[in-house]
Amino acid sequence: MYEIMTADEAIRLIRDGDCICVNSFVGIENPIELHEAIYRRYQKMQSPTHLTMISSAGFGVWDDEHNAEGYIREGAVDKLICGHFGAMLSTKKLVLEDRFEAYNLPLGCISHAIRAQAGGLPGALSKVGLDIFVDPRKEGPGINRISIDDSLVRHVEVDGEEFLYYKLPKINIALIKGTAADRKGNITFDDMFMSGDALSICQAVKANRGKVIVQVDRLVDTPSRPRNAIIPGCLVDAIVVAEPEARNEAYTALTGSFEIPYEEWNTWSERLDSVSVKQSKNSTVANIIGKRASKELRVDDIVNIGIGIPEMVSRFARKSGMLDMVTLTVESGGIGGFPVSGQAFGAMIGAASVYDMANQFDLYDNGGLDVCFMGALEVDKDGNVNAHRGPGAFAGIGGFANITAKTPTVVFCFSFTAKGLEVSQKKGIVEIEKEGSISKFVDRVKSISFSARRAIANGQKVLYVTERCVFRLTPKGLKLIEVYPGIDVQKDILDLLPFEVEV
Template identity: 90%
Template sequence: MYEIMTSDEAIRLIRDGDCICVNSFVGIENPVELHEALYRRYQKMQSPTHLTIVSSAGFGVWDTEHNAEGYIRDGAVDRLICGHFGAMMSTKKLVLEDRFEAYNLPLGCISHAIRAQAGGLSGALSKVGLDIFVDPRMEGPGINRVSIDDSLVKHVEVDGEEFLYYKLPKITIALIKGTAADHKGNITFDDMFMSGDALSICQAVKANRGKVIVQVDRLVDTPSRPRNAIIPGCLVDAIVVAEPQERNEAYTALTGSFEIPYEEWHTWSEKIDQASEKMLKDNTIGKIIGRRAAKELRVDDIVNIGIGIPEMVSRYARKSGMLDMVTLTVESGGIGGFPVSGEAFGAMIGAASVYDMANQFDLYDNGGLDICFMGALEVDQYGNINAHRGPGAFAGIGGFANITAKTPTVVFCMSFNAKGLTVSQKSGEITIEKEGSVPKFVEHVNSISFSSKRAIENGQKVLYVTERCVFRLTPKGLKLIEVYPGIDAKRDILDQLPFEVEYKQ
């Protein structure tokens, strides 16, 4: 039977050595008050300690002084297992200093491993991750030198087929953020941007005789409608009521509390960008890439568009009218709306449906998308992509590996080089004013996020769209298939590459 508690009381349920699973998505829907209470307790008691924290998509809030950053920095955590570390501003720096163990697994594979544990299974099989960094035959999931646990990901064969087997430690504590709890303890997510892995986390924790702690905005007298109660009260141990953080009016568009027709998506997107102080810059490079990449869209496509340069695809799809003829998706579970970026990444304007994250990755892993548009840090002569780890920095693989593993058409949107690249366009012709000092086409990528070998075996169409040309993946490597007007193929492309590519004028 659940109890209503203060955050400080609820955190006392956590013991040294517990494995905490946080339901959040990058920077959204974090149970901030629970994290703050855990830090207060740790500062006072130096307990709980030796914690493991699991999160499919990470649990930062883009702030080094809030959420979990403090107690992680002070030493309460021994091990982190996350799909993405981007919003965990100080934590990702400490990882590279070998302060504690840290493992990066594909977001969807963590989500499926949580669901497997909820069903009494030790782990989850997946073809996602084969021949990329997480494969133990390659690098394995450990990010730093102290991360040597080889039990999290194993290469196995079943009925003559090869898989990766993802196994998480037993989850004993759930930290969840919901909207409201009724008098039976049922938890709804009405004002939330997503429900993520909430139900599976709670089921796994209860199966492991652990404790489920839920932070909500309010208590309500009226019982929840059965289909709206994401977490049944019988799975909840502690409910903490915390004053909700104030949200700009623009963010109400992301809760699904009112209908937003297609014609208003752009207006609401601009309002959210203004509220988050994120405005699109006059980015000539991004515009050229986005315009060309958007031409790959077809009517009725089911689509995923990554953050960064790929976001320009949606701008040009809207201008052409194609955006109204495709279905966009986002990893957190949203389908049929317009994904937002920045600090609210994971939320959707005008979503038709938002379901559990594991179900979204069922769609992605089995080739349910028609096309995806992803960013890239590096590409090598074979067409392999590094999208998750740069020199001296990393954000994590996130949903990238799941999204690109089986999608029939994969379009990488990337500049030809970086750091100083200046490009102009006039009357349809492109001029390279200044080359960047950091090459993005390299002989060998530093770490593999996308395997060209797997893509060829799967029969996927793979394009690499830049501001000056387009390459296509072939069994022999990259083939230059388009050179934009104003670009000299030899001077601006072929002479700049550290390897040869196929090209026929």
């Protein structure tokens, strides 16, 4: 039977050495008050300590002084297992200093491993991750020198087919954020942007005889409608009521509390842009890439668009009218609306459906998308892509590996060079005014996020769209298939590549 508690009371349920699973998505829907209570207790008692923390998509809030950053920084955590670390500003720096063990697994594979544990299985099989960095035959999931746990990912063979087997430590504490708890303890997510892995996490924790702690905005007397109760009260141990921070009215567009027709998506997106810190997307380079990449969309496509330069695809799809003829998706579980970026990444404007994250990755892993548009840090001569780890920095693979593993058409959107690149376009003529000092094309990528060999074996169509040309993946490597007007093939492309390509 659940109890209503303060955050400080609820956190006493956590013991040293516990394995905590946090339901969140990058920077949204974090149970912030629960994290703050852990930090208060740790500062006072140096407990709980030796914690293992698991989250499919990470649990930061883009602020290194809030959420879990404090107690992680001061030593409460021994091991982190996350799909993405982007919103965990100080934590991702400490990882590279070998302060604690840290592992990066594909977001969807963590989600599926949590669901497997909920069903009494020790782990989950997946073809996602084969031949990329997480594959133990390559690098394995460890991010730093002390992360040597080889039990998290294993290469196995079943009925003559190869898979990766993802196995998480047994989860015995759940930290969840919901909207409301009714008098039976049922938890609804009405004002939330997503439900993520919430139900699977709770089921896994109860199977492991652990404790489920849920932070909600309010208590309600009226029982929830059965289909709206994401977490049944019988799975909940502690409910903490924490009045939510005031949100800008623009964020009301993301809860699904009222209908937002297609014609209003852009208006709401602009309102969100004005209150969310994000990179400007109005550069000439991004415009050229987005416009060309958007031509790969077809009527009735089911689509995923990555953050950064790929977001420009949606801008040009809207201009052409194609955006209203495709279905967009986002990793957190949204389908049929318009994904937002910036600090609210994971939410959707006008979503038709938002279901559990594991279900979304069922769709992705089995080739349910028609086309995806992703960014890239590096591309090598074979067509392999590094999108998760730069020099001295990393954000993590997130859903990238799941999305690109089996999607029939994969379009990488990135500039040919970086750091100082200046490009102009007049009347369709592209001119490289100043070349960037860092080439995105390398002889061998530092770490593999996308395996060209695997894509060829799968029969996927793979394009690499830049601001000056387009390459296509072939069994022999990259093939130059388009050069934009104004671009000198030899000087602006071939002379800058560290390898030969078919033209």
